[in-house]
Amino acid sequence: MSPPVQGAALWWLILGLVVVTAVIKAAGPVALGGRDLPAWFGRVIALMAAALLAALVVTSTFADGQRWSVGAHTVGVALAGVLLWRGRSLVLAVAVAVTVTALLRALT
Template sequence: MISPMTLIISAVVLGAFTYGFRVAGPLLHGRMAPSPQTQEWMTSAATVLLVALCVTSAFADGKEWSDPARPIAVAVAGLAAWFRAPFLVVVLIAAVTAAVIRLVT
């Protein structure tokens, strides 16, 4: 079992690195200019991370697999977002889809 002191030290170190990373952005903005390839890679990496988070959250619910309604609702919301529906519409479509599937099953 992890000791409380280890958790506190880990949280402080993580917070310090996060703060340092956020401060480094404005400080280095004028000194460093990423290449167009790097900018394209960073954009793609952010998209991949967001999709991975959505897929992980859709299929897993903590320690158990989620019910079938959640991944279907996420897929429908992704399809609505692909067609550039407004965010509120995407959320409502996902909620209605999940509710209908849960009602039927």
């Protein structure tokens, strides 16, 4: 595992990320030049948010550093997902996920 970025290198990294973000955000308006998008394109863009959220949830659930793993947190998230799928409240799902994860971590 590589050491964390520190000092001036950290600020250069942040500056680089700012520049890349600005270029990405400017690419759309520059490429389209004020033209209207087709209707199908708007629907695709709307679906991308859900796909990105799903990818972030899967990554944070199964990632353990640089490896994929299944552990207590995975079981807690899975149970919360089942509860939400069955129509239970979000507060109950979070409480069950936290409790189950804590109990499994205490046992192992």
